[in-house]
Amino acid sequence: MSLALLEIKDVKAGYGAAVALQGISLSLRQGERVSLLGANGAGKSSIVNVISGLLPIRSGEVWFQDERIDGRPAHRIVGLGISQVPEGRLIFPKMSVWENLELGATVLDEAEQKSGLLEQVFELFPRLAERRKQMAGTMSGGEQQMLAVGRALMSRPKLILSDEISMGLAPVVVRDIYDTLLRINQEWGVTLLMVEQEAKLALEVADSCHLLESGRIVASGPADEMARSELVRKVYLAED
Ligand SMILES: Nc1ncnc2c1ncn2[C@@H]1O[C@H](COP(=O)(O)OP(=O)(O)O)[C@@H](O)[C@H]1O
Numbered sequence: 001m002s003l004a005l006l007e008i009k010d011v012k013a014g015y016g017a018a019v020a021l022q023g024i025s026l027s028l029r030q031g032e033r034v035s036l037l038g039a040n041g042a043g044k045s046s047i048v049n050v051i052s053g054l055l056p057i058r059s060g061e062v063w064f065q066d067e068r069i070d071g072r073p074a075h076r077i078v079g080l081g082i083s084q085v086p087e088g089r090l091i092f093p094k095m096s097v098w099e100n101l102e103l104g105a106t107v108l109d110e111a112e113q114k115s116g117l118l119e120q121v122f123e124l125f126p127r128l129a130e131r132r133k134q135m136a137g138t139m140s141g142g143e144q145q146m147l148a149v150g151r152a153l154m155s156r157p158k159l160i161l162s163d164e165i166s167m168g169l170a171p172v173v174v175r176d177i178y179d180t181l182l183r184i185n186q187e188w189g190v191t192l193l194m195v196e197q198e199a200k201l202a203l204e205v206a207d208s209c210h211l212l213e214s215g216r217i218v219a220s221g222p223a224d225e226m227a228r229s230e231l232v233r234k235v236y237l238a239e240d
């Protein structure tokens with residue numbers, strides 16, 4: 001038994017000869033908001049994909065709610081309550097908003113459960129409700145990102161892994177989406193692991209933060225402490 005919701009123990013992973021994760025250990029408690037900060041290529045998406053079962057690990061262990069999940073197929077991991085908002089959103093552009101959301105709910109059995117959730121997602125994102133019949137690819141980047149978050153909610157997750165929500169979006173839109181994610185954390189009790197390349201955001205939206213460099217965690221701590229650390233200030237917040 002462990003008190004962590006998610007626990008990653010000394011995980012190594014890579015692509016062919018390339019090593020992406022050189023021994024990552026981290027854990028999240030129920031209800032926590034944790035961010036992963038790091039430059040391009042640091043291994044942030046690889047961590048998220050390891051947890052989701054999309055990138056096989058070479059050694060180490062991944063545990064979720066006292067079950068070992070590494071080696072399990074991705075759809076089983078979604079079924080356990082882990083949902084990803086992938087880098088680049090990966091919505092289906094030629095399908096409607098409503099159809100995209102329905103696809104997020106394939107792990108749920110009951111139609112009644114799905115329609116209840118759909119209403120909750122529409123309440124969180126009124127923009128998606130207005131556009132439910134619109135083809136997803138014709139919406140703005142911000143609306144597509146909302147859709148990616150909404151779709152992740154449709155499997156009724158306990159843990160959401162979000163990957164670079166801010167990418168390519170205007171700051172005001174990013175703020176709006178993060179505000180909604182915080183509501184999801186506070187009102188629904190969903191635990192959040194948020195990958196963010198924007199250091200300021202990564203430190204604002206999370207309780208604690210891990211800094212990643214070349215497949216290793218090089219600093220971790222409460223977000224306010226990390227914001228004061230010299231390394232983060234100089235390299236990631238570009239202060240002098
Ligand atoms: N599909 C892939 N094939 C080969 N190397 C990859 C692939 N995806 C990522 N990598 C490499 O793995 C390392 C970590 O990448 P990634 O996890 O995507 O970093 P981040 O999300 O922090 O930008 C990088 O060196 C990257 O070039």
Ligand SMILES: [Mg+2]
Nearest residue numbers: 044045046087
């Ligand atoms: Mg990435």
